[in-house]
Amino acid sequence: MSLHTTLRKGASSVFLRIEEALDGPFGGADNPLRHLGALGLYLLWVIVGSGLYLYTVLDTGIDAVYSSIGYLSLEQWYFGGVLRSLHRYASDGFMLVMTLHLIREWCYGRYYGFRLYSWMTGVPLLWLAYISGIGGYWIVWDQLAQLSATATAELLDWLPIFSEPSARNFLTPDSISDRFFTMLVFIHIGVPLLLILGLWAHVHRISHVDYLPTRRVMLATLLALIVLSLLQPALSNPPANLALIPGELDFDWFILFIHPLTDLTSPAIVWLLLFALTALLFALPLLPHPAPEPAAVVDPANCTGCDRCLADCPYAAIAMQPHPLRPGFKLAVVDSDLCAACGICAGSCPSSTPFRRRETLVTGIDMPQQSIHALREQLEQALAGLAGPHRVVVFACARGAEASTLAAADTAVLPLLCAGMLPPSFVEYALRGGADGVLLNTCRAGSCDFRLGDRWTRERLAGEREPHLRRTVPAARLQLCAAGAGDEGTLSAALNDFRARLDNEALAGEQLPPYLRRASNHA
């Protein structure tokens, strides 16, 4: 195992433990660590919203800019001051969340293969975010702005890009004119617009994007930032004076850390670090990684063009084209570069029902590494071998808790590429084929490696999404569990609880009529 892999695995283990710990108070859906991208986007909208107000009241003159922003904080503290503080703290939060998002995706190995595009388009956003943030601090034109502007100019001058040192623009108080602030405002609006455009590209190849976290997370985050804004309003440092070196300053370490780093080292070292880090991030996907799993395969004869796989694919890897054999019908087409090989499409296909009588079950879209036919074969063999008073079939996501240890005479375990690849009709098929109960294990809520597997599974079983589980299936005979990797104890406990429930005599009457496919009819 390479050093990088060891490092990544170690970091992912730490990240996972923290995430799981936060599942306790927050639950999966509201766990901010599981929705860092959406939380970042939300913070960006807070920044944009508060920034629009600041833009309307900002007076872009050398002295006026300082006093107009100061007026907000001192005279209009209850509204303008809060919005200014929100603007600043949401920006800091955005930087923090963006960094955590980057580390998390790296930890979990989500930067190569079908995620390559999102990773590559995400890296430049780091630069745009910091350019926006640093430029924003200059607009206030206080001593912190002076320090940042001068230090940035000196840093830029190390690169051979200007014929004259840009730091000459900040030599003396009369070096600065009102036009500088007009330009700054345009930069501080233009670069964030580029950032938003880049974010659009960043999520372009993902379907069902979480543009916002849950309402509860949004409200709680906003409330936390408003309380912070009231308790510790964002204020300006003393006004800039280029004839003096700034003294001791309140310093934003989230955005401006690069200046102390330059003072501590040198511009050469800082540029080397920045370019090396950027190059490293771009180069990460080039490191050796496991070969991609085979992509989903469409069988035109069995594809009805129903669009369900298109609707469910988490990575927009499926497109619909006119069916070559059936005029007026559509055919699913898989882009293998984007396919995550999760099998969610196979789970969504209406042709994936095991009740079809054909000996070889060929569905509309299938996974070569674990076909629906093979899954039915496995299930039928397992059902035939089950014995005991309460025979349970466990369908388990291979990326969730290790379920193979649960296998016993009365328990059959069938691993799945992702819980989302299980067509709900398999639950009914198992119950009518001899099982007394079916336990389906997904990853923890909101932690599906393929983003949507757990969500689609829950919605399909609840009848909220097609293909749905038929209502005739007794709910008491189905147990849904969300035990991620490492949660083997939770899964085992869920199985024991389920067995205890199956002991309930009241369930005896809730038996589905048996179905024997090979008898070609309902038994």
Added chain:
Amino acid sequence: MPKPVAIIGQVILYGAFAAFIGYFATSPKYHQVADDVALIKLSISHLGERECRKRSPEELAKMPPNMRAPLDCPRERSDIRLEVDLDGQPILQTVMHPTGLYKDGVSTIYRRFEVKAGSHQLAVRMNDNLVKPGFNFVKEERISLKPHQVMVIDFNPDQGGLFFR
């Protein structure tokens, strides 16, 4: 986790998030230079001289009337030699090269020198035509710098060459 405990946990964690942001948005305070330090910024942007040759009357006569410039000047500019001494000690000795592919642009320099506040003897010497020996611009002065004061060494031929401000 029971709901009341979960809610308390969420309040604590959101509070910690806000406190973390609130703290590092302003703290620890940053002090770029010590209290008893002043700054001398050396910033010069100047076109080096060209060594021009005066054309003879015969040469001018051979040229088309509209091109009879009395001086034949090369495109390239001279390097500029610059020396700065503080309290008799050299703190900078450099040669500035002209910018541009044809070395016909300005020669520039920007340096910061952090010095103790107080009185200092500052001497700056510059030669913008290295064909000639010595320094054609010299500025030497006793300066008095207050703590955190920024003093700029600049050059403007219209203001008599080197100047301090």
